[in-house]
Amino acid sequence: MKKLLILSALVLLMSSCLFADVTWSTFQSEDFNIQFDIPDNWTTESKDDETVPTFFATNPKQDIALVLLIYKDESISTEELFDQAVDNLDMELEGEAEQTEINGLDAWLGIGAGVIEGEAAGIVIMAATYDENNYVAYIFTEADAFEKRAEIMEQIINSFAPIEE
Numbered sequence: 374m375k376k377l378l379i380l381s382a383l384v385l386l387m388s389s390c391l392f393a394d395v396t397w398s399t400f401q402s403e404d405f406n407i408q409f410d411i412p413d414n415w416t417t418e419s420k421d422d423e424t425v426p427t428f429f430a431t432n433p434k435q436d437i438a439l440v441l442l443i444y445k446d447e448s449i450s451t452e453e454l455f456d457q458a459v460d461n462l463d464m465e466l467e468g469e470a471e472q473t474e475i476n477g478l479d480a481w482l483g484i485g486a487g488v489i490e491g492e493a494a495g496i497v498i499m500a501a502t503y504d505e506n507n508y509v510a511y512i513f514t515e516a517d518a519f520e521k522r523a524e525i526m527e528q529i530i531n532s533f534a535p536i537e538e
């Protein structure tokens with residue numbers, strides 16, 4: 374039992390050290406009043422589509438990816454936005470979605486699993502609204518690595534905030 378406790382403490386210490394050296398950058402979109410943090414070493418790309426601008430970010434190994442869709446629509450509730458985000462995927466939610474508040478954003482969060490391009494994947498889904506602005510964030514990773522990457526995915530999701538408060 375004592376060995377198990379020591380091993381558990383070492384695993385927790387090692388996992389916290391993995392992210393201690395990570396430096397973060399803040400992405401901002403003033404047009405859509407949103408900001409969030411991603412690790413500095415991630416590759417980013419934006420597509421400024423008139424109806425649904427999209428932001429992509431991937432880690433250097435390209436085994437974890439963030440996709441953010443942002444647009445304006447006052448007529449949709451956050452829960453409806455979340456339901457649409459889930460329906461757009463060919464994946465199953467694990468457990469129940471949860472309504473929460475993230476730095477002033479009304480948000481719904483869920484975790485899912487499925488197959489993307491023949492590979493088992495895990496996903497964190499966030500739908501959030503702030504005034505007329507809508508945000509759908511998907512963070513994908515390999516299913517086998519989901520738990521290992523949960524901390525970094527949570528840190529990204531928890532960094533979303535309106536620019537103005």
